[in-house]
Amino acid sequence: MKRKFSVITRLSILLTLVSAVIMVTLIMAVDDALKEYRRQSAHIDQSYLTDTMREQLERDASLLIKALGDNLSDAVYQQDLSSIGNSLEDLRGYREMDYIYVHDADGRIIHDGSLAINHYGEDVSSYLHPGSTSGLQPQLHWAGSHLYLNSPITAGGEPFAAIAVGFDFSAPLQIAVERAEALEANELEMFQAVRSALLLTFIILLPVCLLSARILTRRMLTPLTTLTERSIRYADGERDLSFDLQREDELGRLGRALERMRLGLEESHDQVHQMAYEDTVTSLPNRRSFQHKLNEIMHRSASMDYRFAVLFIDLDHFKQVNDTAGHAQGDQLLREVARRLGQILKEQRSRRRPESLLARLGGDEFVVLLPAIETGEEAAEIARALSAALNTPFLLSGQYFSISCSIGITLYPDDGVSSSEILKHADIAMYSAKQHGRNQFAFFQPQMTEEIRERLEIQQGIREAIKHDYLFLDYQPIYCMRSGRILGAEALLRWRHPQHGLLSPARFIPIIEESDLIEEVTRWVAQRAVTDLQSLLELNPAFSLSINISGAALHQSSICDFICDLKQQQNLPDDSLCIEITETSMITHLESSENALRRWKSAGIEIWIDDFGTGYSSLAYLNSLSIDGLKIDRSFVHNLIDGHSRPLIDAMVALAESLSIHTVAEGIETEQQLALLRKMGVHLAQGFGLARPMPLLDLQQKIRLEIEETA
Amino acid sequence: MSRLLTFLLTQAVQYLTLATLLLSASVSAQPLVLAQISERPKKDYAELRPMASYIADQLSEFGFDGAEVRLFRTADELIAAIRAGEVHWVTETPYTTARLVQETGSRALVKKWKNGQRQYQTLIYTREGSGIKELADLVNRQIAFEHPYSFSSYYLPKRILERSGFTLSPLHKATELPPSGTIGYLFSRNEKNNALWVDKAIVAAGALNDGDWNNPDRVPPTIRQRLRIIYRSPFYPRAFETATPALPPDAAQRLQQLLLTLDRASHSALLERYEHTEAFAPIEPTDLQLLHDMVVDTGGAKR
Incomplete structure (x- = not known):
């Protein structure tokens, strides 16, 4: 998982890293310089010290012997051996010597430094270091750490004897070497100390660096933090704040930019709020x-x-x-x-x-x-x-x-x-x-919910029903009273609901009529009925099919047009398609329905008044609109035998006859009713007593049987 | 008038000055001065100083308020100082003492057993194998004496040789040959050189007193065993304490008494510091005789 560090942490770490790199580079450079210095100085020190020491020793020894010679001049001249001996003895106490001889011009030993001068008179050359001369000439040469000198002793400027001496300077030279080594060791120690100090400084400085970088970064980024914090507060809904930091640097500019953005946002927020929460028409809350x-x-x-x-x-x-x-x-x-x-x-x-x-x-x-x-x-x-x-x-x-x-x-x-x-x-x-x-x-009331639910269910379900053919039409034959033969049929809408089974038309049709679904359903019914009508016309070219048009659909000119177009397209013969409307719907939408009725009439479509006698009718309209027939409501037929509806039916038949239009008796259930109505002069009959509504196939079968019987 | 005044004034000043001098001499104290001839003043001063202080304290009744040690390079300088009345007391060898007695009227008070030696003798020696067996063999050869002021290594051997009938002639260098029939002599400046010269055949013989002979610092044993003594002199006193005429006689007597009472039992450290003195002894008539008879050769003093 990748960890996310804050900008402050990253910046301070970055700054620290840069500092660390600089420091390490410096340390390396210093260390390198120290090493180089040490390498050279170690070499120089030793040889320098040794050389200096040799020079010093040389000069010292020369001076010493020269002084001794000057000092011994008289003693040698006077053969004061004890004095010479004392001087040599003194010298021995002062310097480490291989030998010291005082010899004369012939190279004979005058004094050898010993108490008894055992080599007195002997040839000095046999006791000297190879390479040293026994004459009176001054000579000086080194052999390792030993210095060999021959220094003349003069009297009146003339050499007459000499001091031959071999100094053993191993000790001082060794000391020089040791000093050089000690110096070198000191230097090394010092360098180590410097290096340790550098390292320690580095170790101390690093957290100091980190800390100060963090503090600095934090301080520098404080405005950013402030802006962030204000942004979060702003995002959380706090409105009473400003992003302006009142400073002139980049962060100040960022703050001002944010502030401008905030003001813009506020403005559009107010607008949006107004738009979102206010109704534009009434300025009321929405x-x-x-x-x-x-x-x-x-x-x-x-x-x-x-x-x-x-x-x-x-x-x-x-x-x-x-x-x-x-x-x-x-x-x-x-x-x-x-x-x-x-x-x-x-x-x-x-x-x-x-x-x-x-x-x-x-x-x-x-x-x-x-x-x-x-x-x-x-x-x-x-x-x-x-x-x-x-x-x-x-x-x-x-x-x-x-x-x-x-x-x-x-x-x-x-x-x-x-x-x-x-x-x-x-x-x-x-x-x-x-x-x-x-x-x-x-x-x-809680039950209202159920009603509405059912209503909604129907309103929503009808579309599905159209889509999935849950709707279908049943046809109830309409018979001729005289011949007893089927002249036509009324299409009745049925809905077989997948869950609730066959729904009662009384339940769902009023709901559909109230909704804007009526147009769609009407179209579907018209379309299906016309299709079926064509097959029926093949059996009986004089067959007429009735469809019910709801009052709600009646005034919609689009439905009027649709039905006219349908009749036209299918080449239906005139008067084969009938439209049934109720008195009430016709009267309620008088103006618009009048227009539609006239158009249908002129298109060769018959108009019947359904449920006649239960509502209000304008007799003037019945005449002027050329209504083709009246369907006497089933309530009259029901009350024909035991009730008092006979005079009403008589009146309706008389009205129809006077207008020269047909009459249909609905809801005939018994033979008695049929016989009486026939006798009363009703032209057509419809009802359970004659035939129940049936599927198209059954209707077709029924018609075929009829044709066969007649044939 | 003025002349008279000037005269009177002059006289007055003269008298005044004299009176002042007299007064100061009688009233103001003076230090007791002990003197010696020295070639090593530092060493000798340190050796003499404690005894001088001690004696000065004892002699305070005679107007001495302290001690002073004065060292002289030559006997002549010492004698001049004695004559000037600057020295009260001298400690020296018989030879120098003899000169003081003879030349300044000084008086020997006691004998000093210097370096633990009550008396000493002179030895004349030669290198073994040199073929020299007796003093006569030294004729036409060289003998080294130590120093012209040395009693044992100059005066005495020279007198011995001269009394034996030999003629001695001084030489300046060892390379110089003595006149024929004489014994050449030269000075080795110190005892050690004396022995070395003989050992290295620079000279034929040397002369040293028995104390130096037996001192390994002066004659290293390795050298001594290569040398042979050919003559031994009689014994002589080692040193004398001498009062000069500047020391009043009663003070001199008191000094003599004081010195004779000092012994190792009571004043060991003081005596040891005072040139390793073992004791002081009274002067005997033979000693006085020696000091008077000793022929003082002043010729060497001019070297």
Whole structure:
């Protein structure tokens, strides 16, 4: 694993290393110089000392003997042997000598230094060192450490005798050598001491170096550390700080650069914060901001017995305002809504409780956080006030718009312990309120979740169903009352859910109708029905197939176009495709549906009114839109025998006859019903009593059988 | 008037000066001066000084307030000093003592056993194998004496040879030959040289007293065994303590008494320092006779 050292450590180690290298180099250079000096001086010392010593000894000896000669001149002349002897004796005590002779001009020994002068008169040359002369000439020569001298003794300037002497200078020369060696040893010792001192200095200096390098580096990098520490604090969210170090060097510039960056960051942070946490239309806090605050409050109140309420407000019919008056007007409406809601909350606050929070979640959804709520009734009161505030029509560009709102209420902590849960449950409650007829509020109930879950499951599942062919069509034959033969069929949407099995159309179709999935499902149904119709037309060219178009889909021109195009593309004969619509859906979307109906009619598609008699119909439209037929609702057929619906059916048949359009009786279950209806003049019949809805193959089979029977 | 005054003043000054001198002589003390002829002043001074101090203390009653040792290079210088009244007391050999007695009127007080010798004799010796058997063989040859002031190694042997009928002629160098029929003599300057010269055949014979002969420092045994004595003289006193005329007679007598009372038992260190003196002995008539009879040869003193 690679260890990471701090910059300070690395820098100080680097500085120390550089110093160490310099020091080592210096030590090596000094050591080298010392060695070289020692090598040379050792050589010089010895020879120098020895040579100097020899010179000194030589001069000393010459002078000594010369002085002795001068001193002995009289004694020799007077043959004062004892005096000579005394002098020689004195000299012997002073110098180590091989021999000393005083001899005359003939080389005869006058004195040999001994007490008895045993060699008196003998030839001196036989006692001298080879190479030494016995004459009166001065002579000086070295033999090893021995110095041999011949020094004349003069009288009146004339030599008449001489002193021949052999000095043994081994001792002083040895001393010189020893001195030189001692000197050398001293030098060596000194060098060792110098070297040790250098090494010691190095060893002492190294940690000192390291320490001072560390201190220096640390001091120099202190601004960097400060910047780092401030950066970390800044990153941790502290805002009240500055990177400006108030200095002029590089680090100061870095600090100023960081400070500029921080200011830029602050600015964009503020912008981003605004963008992220503020709704651009109403300038209210947005969903993110609200969730944030909600989280905060929940976090704060988690440990306390603190209750609050969340009101989920959804405007009813806002989409219509947007669609009819345009988005600019829609936005203005939203701003006005925000203003009114805010006003109400302000009033509420000033009276009783701390500031509540209003936010816009998006679209026409607002949310209010009511703090310090003790009971549901308090929340309900505010919900009512808010609702009432929106009841006053909105004047936008000279036009009045009336909207209402549905409000879902959750109470913390009863209805959830997390912010997302509280908000989701409020949404569910709002949804439930909307389901129950809009312009009201609802408290969250746990079962609402199940309803919504199922709804969501269906809404999400339908796409999968389309994709994986979980949807299919069953066909319920429609018979001719007179011939009893199959004239056509009604396509009925079925959903075989992979988990829940066959789903009841009554369950999922209303949910689909409420969602924007209706268009997709309608397309699928139309596509499949047309495909199947073609195969049926092959069996019976006069066959007609009915599909149901939901009111929600009716006003969508894209569906109208799709069906027209489909008929065109498949070359369906006119009147083979029928569209069934309910009275209510036609009336609700009168304007848009009128347009669609007219187009379908002109495209050769028949229009039937489904469940006729249960809703509201405009007889004028029935006429003007050239409706092709009425389907008498099953409730009338059911009550035909035992009830009182016969006059109603009679009236409907009379109406159809007067308009020259056909009638179909739905929900025929018995022969009795069939016979009576036939007798009453109803043209076509449909119901379990005749045939249950069946798959295409069965229908085809049924038609074939019929054809065979007739044949 | 002025002349008279000048005269009177002159007279007065003269009298005054004389009075002062007299006064100072009688009142102020003087040191006791002991003298000797010396060639080695340092050694001799050290040897004489303690005895001089001792005696001076004893003679303080005679106006001596200390001791002084004076050493002279020659006998003539010593005699001159005695004559000038500068010396009170002399310690010397018989030869010098004889000169002092004869020339200065000094008086010998006691005999001194110098170097432990009560008396000594002169030996005339030659190299063994030189063929010289008796004094007569020395004619036409050279004899070495020590020093012109030496009693035992000059005066005595010379007198012996002369009394034996030989003529002696002084020589300056050993290479110099004596006049025919005479015995040539020269001075060896010291005892050691005397023996060496004989041993090295520089001279035919030498003369030394028995004390020096037996002193291995002066005559090394190796040399002595190569030498042979051909004549021995009678014994003579070794040295004398002499009072000069400068020493008052009662003081001289006191000095004589003092010296005679000193013995090894009581003053061993003092005597030993004083030239290894064994004892002092009274002068006998024969001694006085010797001092008076001794013919003093002053010729050598001029060398």
